[in-house]
Amino acid sequence: MALRTEEMLLNVGPQHPSTHGVFRLVVKVDGERITEAIPVVGYLHRGTEKLAEDLSFTQIIPYTDRLDYLSSMLNNYALVQAVEQLMGIEVPERAEYLRVIVMELNRVASHLVWWGTAILDLGATSPFIFAFRDRESIVALLNEISGARLTYNYMRVGGVKWDAPEGWIERVKKFITVMRKHLKEYHQLVTGNEIFLARVKNLGVYDAKTAIAFGQSGPVLRGSNVKFDIRKNQPYSIYDRFEFEVPTGETGDVFDRYMVRMKEIEQSLNILEQATEQFPEEGEIQAKVPRVLRAPQGEVYTRMETSKGELGVHLVTKGKSDKPYRLHLRRPSFINLQILPKILLGRSMADIPAILGAVDIVLGEVDA
């Protein structure tokens, strides 16, 4: 006698403690097995791209802060890089070094938040607090240089706004040593933990071909054994002056993506060390740009590597105006999450937090 079973339609989110923001996932479950998963996005849409048509380039910079609000220096740079390439502006040395230092600090901060919240979703409450202790030091450093803790509004077309205050570079160097020690402790706490390993190994596996077909980028791509990092393959800014490795994962499961991000924190610390060593003593922090930035007519697509993946900016201008005609952002979180329906099939409900933690989306970026 067959038992009559029914499929249940469950809504994970938009208000949910573990979906990293207002993200909704409609799942059809059969008991505990997921038969279909449909992500529904748009709960945080603020119309950045449309608003940008009416704002001059300097005015768009605070809006880019709020895309991926955990790594806002990186987003600032994406926009500024596009305008500089369009107008052919060259950035002075000291400004480039300052940019690299704050960008890598922000990358470490973003990965720390990822670490804390991913492990929190799996049930351990302590790593979250430890991660935020370290993030507090980074945020205090960035507060000293730019005047804000989360949305920095620091870069300008042609350079940066402020110079580093007294002793800031020494403080960054001290932070690097402290962070290296703490990183070893984090590995001791979580990475060897058998419960954690049983939870994440062999979960959400997809190979390199699928990853490239879905247009993934960033640590989710590198976890599937594809060695592609825009800082190495198509270097921008002064990244070609630093030596660092690009970590990849072998099998493409959640644990590999976890290790890729932890190793990326280490590599960012290496870049920071080299950048603070090579930091020029004096220099301009902003190139000579006109007060009103009129861009010539043209179209440009620039890309850079943020903590989530490849952030591309497509900028179209129709000369004689200081506002763009169209600004489009290729947002990595939005594209990376398209693989969710494929890897959630057949798994149990308890795997959703682990897989969402590996994909690491930030809703500000998903919805723009």
Place this chain on the structure above:
Amino acid sequence: MFGILEQDFSWLNLLIMISVAVAVMGVVLLFVVYAIYFERKIVGWIQLRRGPNRVGPWGLFQTVADVLKLLIKEDVVPTKVDRLLFLIAPIIAYTPSFAIIAVIPYTESLYFADVNVGLLYYGALSSITITGIMLGGWASNNKYAIMGGMRSVAQMVSYEVPLIMSFLGVVLMTGSLNMREIVQAQQDGVWFIFPQFLGFIIFLIAGNAELNRTPFDLPEAENELVAGYFVEYSGFRFAFFMLTEYVYMFAMASLMTVLFFGGWDAPFGLDFIPGIVWFFLKFLMLVFWLFWIRATFPRVRTDQLMGFAWKVLIPLALFNVMLTALLHTLGIYSGVN
């Protein structure tokens, strides 16, 4: 206790028994209040923060404030629930936890009921709580509650088996189910944690799972199911479920002290410190261990949890029992007959 059960029935005796029971309940509730407080404090210290420290001196009245808040909340009984089951589920869950405490001996003279099958009474009653949890999940008429209730029942039933089996080694070595005699056997010989080390480890893990605590707290997984089987309960009924968990912690910790650590026995012959203090210290050790684990480990997934119970713990517990029986028959361990 105090020989009352052997005397004839009289109203005075009844009154004495009831007031002693109320006094014990007061002590247990005091323990619960300060266990919650210290849990938050210790987990806070591990996480480099201070824990509650604003309500009362050093935050000592924090739990009192929380319980008061729960008591004065509106008693929301949703319309479409199965009303009778909804209302009695917390009571079914809570009552056995308090009934178990009657058989635990604290010192040589301070005990309530010298039941010859004390351990069996413990194991039997602690299973009734599972019914209460299942009823609570079912009666709530809520998808999440049902899922949480089913998971919780599956987990607790699976972990009862290795828990009870881990006692069997101790029973074999003592030859009786009476808790006082178990402690006396340890006083004459060596504490049972040393010969029964495997049983002790199994007890720790299975006990943790019975209490629905991290790393086995999937039924209460806030991140996944938004509080599982008691999502529809509010106010005092929710407090009942929380109370059940902490009173079980008291019962489990005292059971561990009696079975494996020698009860009120003083180590290294330090007899001048009274037995109740030793009991208390050993009891606190297990409670600290539970808090420590909670702060460190992530959660185990349901199917892994069940696999772990049936494929790892039960064979190990069986092996432990067989080994003890073998060694006992061969006369190597000369416990009480």
Place this chain on the structure above:
Amino acid sequence: MWGIGLLKGLGFTFKMLFQPKVTTKYPDEPIEMPNRFRGIQHFEPEKCIVCNQCARICPTGCITLVGKPNPDPEKKGKVIDTYDINFELCILCDLCTEVCPTEAVVMSNNWELATYSRDNLLKDLKWLDENNTNIREENV
């Protein structure tokens, strides 16, 4: 041996029991912000020349200002009559202080703006003038 990772984790958390705590005692002790912190604006009406640059550059359009001809018949130019900042829209990005040629509007380091009603969030000239503690020194 299975379980070594678990024990190492336990050892780490036990060590953390004895480390100094990182809790700050806000609001009993105020939080110190560095001097460059972008807090609520401070406005000095004497310095304003009503050039309108701040209102034009604001990305969210939160500044509204009205000028009037100088009451002193000998001096030329305008003086400020009303100056409102709508703090429901202001994102404290400090572009307005960056473009102001006379440093009439500068940021302070105060940041506590929470009120019980939205009506209190439209700050006028008088309030911005009186908000003159912890003024930022560098105003690029």
